[in-house]
Structure formats: C-alpha cells, structure tokens
Amino acid sequence: MREVADLAGVAMSSVSRVLSGHPDVSPAMRQRVMAAVDSLGYQPDLLAQSLRRRETLSVGFVVGDISNPLQSQIALGAETALRSRNYSMLLTNSENEPALDTSHIRLFQQRRVDGLLLSLAAEDDPQTLALLGAVETPIVLIDRELRGDVGRRASAVLSDHRSGMRDAVGHLLDLGHRRIGMILGQPMRFSRERLEGLKDAYEARGLAPTYAVVEGQLEPRHGRAATQTLLDAAEPATALVAGGNQLLNGALAEIQQRGLRVGGDLSLVSCDEISLTQLYQPPIAVVRRDTRALGRRAAELLLSQLESQEEGDDGRMRSTRAPETVLLPTEFVARPSCAPPAAPAAA
C-alpha cells in the first residue's frame, strides 16, 4: 500500500479512501490511485481488512427461487445498487422452504454479512422469527410483513398490490363479469392485499361477493388445479385472476387444454409482467410493478442503515437510523385478454 501511495504520489490515507470506496474521492484521485494499483499488481486483501474494520462489505440475499422472473429482476436491481456502493451480494435459494430460510440466515451470520435482504418463504415461521429476533445486523424485507418486534426492527419494501388489484377487478366487473375466480399463492401479505383489492372492487360497486378464491402455493401445478376448480364449479368463473407468473403458467396450460379462447370464452388477468403476458395473443392484462425498482429500493434502504451505523459502548455497530417502510405502486394494464363475458352456451 505504501508503494501504491509512492507511485501515485499521494498520501496513504488517500489510497485507503480510494480502495475502501469512500464517496468523497475525486475521479482524478481514483484514476491516479487505480493506475498505480494496476501497474504494481497490488491486491488489497478485503478479508483481512474486514476483520480489522468489523465489516465485510457483503450482504446476504435470501430468495425463494432465483429462476422465477419476478425474483431474478428483484435480485438484479438489488445487486446493481449494492455494487455501486462496493457491497457484494451473496445469494441463496430457499426453494420456498421456511426451514431453508432459517439455515441460510444462520449461514449468513456466520459469514458476518453486514446486512440481510429477505424474501422469505413464510411470514409466520416460528423458527425464522426467533432467529431474526437475535440478528443484530440491519434487515430489509422484500414484499413481506413480519409481526411483533422483528417486524418493527426491520425495514421493508412493499408493493401496493391492493390498489392495482382493485382496478383490475373493477375493470372485469365493469365489463359485466360477476363470477371472478382468483388464484392466490401462500397466505402472505401479497395474497392478503390482492384479496382485499378484489373485495374493494365488489364493495365499491355495491355488488354481492360472488367471487371465488383458491389459495395454494405459487407454483404452476396449483395454478392449473385452481383453474380446474374454478371452471368446474356449479357456477363457473367467467374471468380468472392469477396472482403471480407461476400461477399464470398453470392456468394457461389448463385453458389451452380445454380449448378455451382467452379474451373470448374466458377473461384473464395476471400479476407481474413477463414476456408471456406481453407477447401472448391476445396480450394478457396485468397488475404490473417495477420489480427491478423493488430490488433497488430494498438495497438502498439497507445501505442507508449500514451507512448510519455507529459503534456502541459494547463495541457493537448499530444503526442510528430508524427502520423505514417504503410502499411502491402497482398499476393495472388493461389488455384484450379481458372482454365482456361470453353468452352462456345453450343447454
């Protein structure tokens, strides 16, 4: 490090500031130091540094399934924001198993990550909650809501699912649908809010609650089984709302199997934009949100916690900033997958 400072003709403290990613460094200084670093082949040892500084510049991200487009876009947004401030992101997949959430959080603690981004598999798993109660690093929940002390201690980025769903169901009701079938995933905030939006739309129009709701897992298999249930009911649904892209996949498979025309025989709304919703013929109406922004805002909340930390009397770092909750909007996009209900087939 001294050689780097000598070659660059700057003070050791300047080299240290550049290498630690300090924000108050001019581009010229950064360039000068990095040129010396490159020509000497110097590699600062982040690991030894982090033992001294008691920080690792790493963040653990627990995600349900990174191959789900919703979650991979959130991860992209988070990673990009973290990287811009020199944090690295460790990623694990819980495979939507609460027990794996717990073991990954424990692993991240052992690796001394500076903070956690959590898209948990469940909001009420007792072991996860007990473990999080003992976590001292900042936590940001992504589209999850935890009760009690743990919930109050954590920051959160939430989506306003309710208002987008209210508009979606309102659109279907205004087209004349009354028997709307909603397919939901696990009983977490996103499911509860979508259900509230559905109810809001019926109530705002003074209509009797003639909807049907099928809850299950956010998986294509449930999407398909729920579609069967809703279409085989004594009063079959004339419009379906799939609460997630995995549910949509299953619903579409069943609709195609039955030879039903989307936007003709059956109206369809999904949640979250994917290439399928945009390019399907007819295009599929969605309750849309900026998923990349969801990840970016989560990372920003975590960074603001980390950057306001001060060392307490006991030598532990604690944030001086209260946890924050940010609510990001959703938006309903009407498309030709929604049309007036088909006239009932002659008996």
Place this chain on the structure above:
Amino acid sequence: MREVADLAGVAMSSVSRVLSGHPDVSPAMRQRVMAAVDSLGYQPDLLAQSLRRRETLSVGFVVGDISNPLQSQIALGAETALRSRNYSMLLTNSENEPALDTSHIRLFQQRRVDGLLLSLAAEDDPQTLALLGAVETPIVLIDRELRGDVGRRASAVLSDHRSGMRDAVGHLLDLGHRRIGMILGQPMRFSRERLEGLKDAYEARGLAPTYAVVEGQLEPRHGRAATQTLLDAAEPATALVAGGNQLLNGALAEIQQRGLRVGGDLSLVSCDEISLTQLYQPPIAVVRRDTRALGRRAAELLLSQLESQEEGDDGRMRSTRAPETVLLPTEFVARPSCAPPAAPAAA
C-alpha cells in the same frame, strides 16, 4: 468450540469436522454436534476460520444479466450444488459489458473467493484475458470458450448447440423452407456453433446455402431489427431461427406488428425453453437444453477442482486435477410454429 465438544460428548476434532462440512461425518454425529451448537447458541466465525485455512468457502459467479431466464436457471443450478457442499455464491451482473467482467473478477480476487464461475460478456476481451491469466484459483467457464493458456487452464461446461441446431434447420428444410433467416447474438461460441449447425443441415442435403444470418447483441432490440432485415430482403425469409430468448421477444414483437401468423405465414424456431415458447399459440419449436444442469455441472467441476487442492512448496494451494471440459446435449423439439412455407402471395 470446547463447550460444544463437551456438551455433545465428542472430540474437538469431530466438532471441527462437522462445522467445516467434512464429507466423512455420520448423520448421527452431525445431529449430535448440531444439537449442542444450537443449545449453546454457538456461531463459528467463518471469516476468522477462513483466514487461518486460507479458504473462504465462497465462489464468485459473473453473470451477464441474472434477469435473463437462461442465466437465472443456470445460477439456480449452480447455487444449489455449491450450497450442498457448504460454499456460498457471490453474484455480480456484468450487464454484458466486458469492462465490468474485469472489474468483478478483480473484486472477487480481493474477496479471496476460492473459485470463479464465469459466463463472460465476451470471449476475446484482451483485458479480461490478461486478468484471467494471472488468476490462480480454479475457473469454470459456462458456455464460453477462451483461447490460449487461459482457455487450457480453465474447466468449462459447454452446450452442444451445433447438433440441436442441425436438427432444427433440417426440420425446416424438410418442410420445404430454403430461405431460412438466423438471428444470432454476440460472436461467441454459442453463435458460431449455431451457425455451423445451420450449415451442416444445408450441406447434409446437398442444398445451396440460401440462408441469411444477422449477428448482433442478445437483446430484444436486435431480435426485432434483424427480423425486419430478414423479412424485408429481396428474397424474404420464410422461416426464422432466433438464437436466444431475448432475440425471440424482439422477433415476435415484429411478427405481430406485421400481422403475420406464426406457423402459417412464417415458421419460427427459438433457442432455450421459456414459458413463452411452451404456452404461445401455436407453441414455438425450440432447441432445448437443461439449463439448470448447466449450472449444476459447472459448480461440480469447480468443486472437484477445489477438493483436490494441495499446498505447494510456496505455500499456495493448487489443484492436482487437470481442468475438464464437459459437453452437455441440446435437443430440438418440433412444434406447430414450424409448417411448410406459405404459397407466395399473388403479385
């Protein structure tokens, strides 16, 4: 750690083996030690351990864009395999910029990752190659081919794009198509192999090379522009092959804009299965591969390198195992998006 050993009634070395994830530990021993760990609330400090052991049990994964379904499935496969052997995965997105590849590899070195999984943005970037030449940890390339010493030193998991594409183009030729338009991404191995497969199919049938190829970036914009080029040519293509799911998105947007019927006015083949190819009406033929296995095999190659390392006379760890290259199959799945060419419209 002594307390854990005492409570579990086992030797310190047994505790150490359990906590380090040593493979030769009985399930009963693991359970006994972990029960003591849990009841004492003991947290091994992986960071301090890794300084002693000179390993971090972490692997760096450089990916182009985790929100691309191809890459997120590879990442899922890799992370799951790494986790099963107690390795954590650090993830960065290069945004398909070779300069970011370089800076992320450098960052991973500073964090002393034990190995690298690389899905590079380019195969011939001089700075990336120079940097990789100096990397001493094991490297596994994912669907990339590097020349020279760096290429010889690295392990690789490759897809056999050529044979799947040969079958796909053969199917189109056998349906009567002669003017086949191929849309390719960057000039990397996956593009070269797809082009070779195209040529193979024409040559195997003794046909003149009446195909057209448009190269560019693996982005929807290029998919769309290339589709325009191929359809507006003096001899318009009667069948399109999109070399990736991002290209497919752009191609479909243009096809729909022109009001062309897939499988009627125009035949279409894509590469890699996504929900869109399966659920589009008509379903879209694909050259398919097991993307999750691609990530899993890459992680396994890296783990076999890491687990065969021995300390050299200079104190550095080196693998005693030669780098390996694994070729995984692709498979063409014919679907109704491919049909005989439409009769030319009357002039």
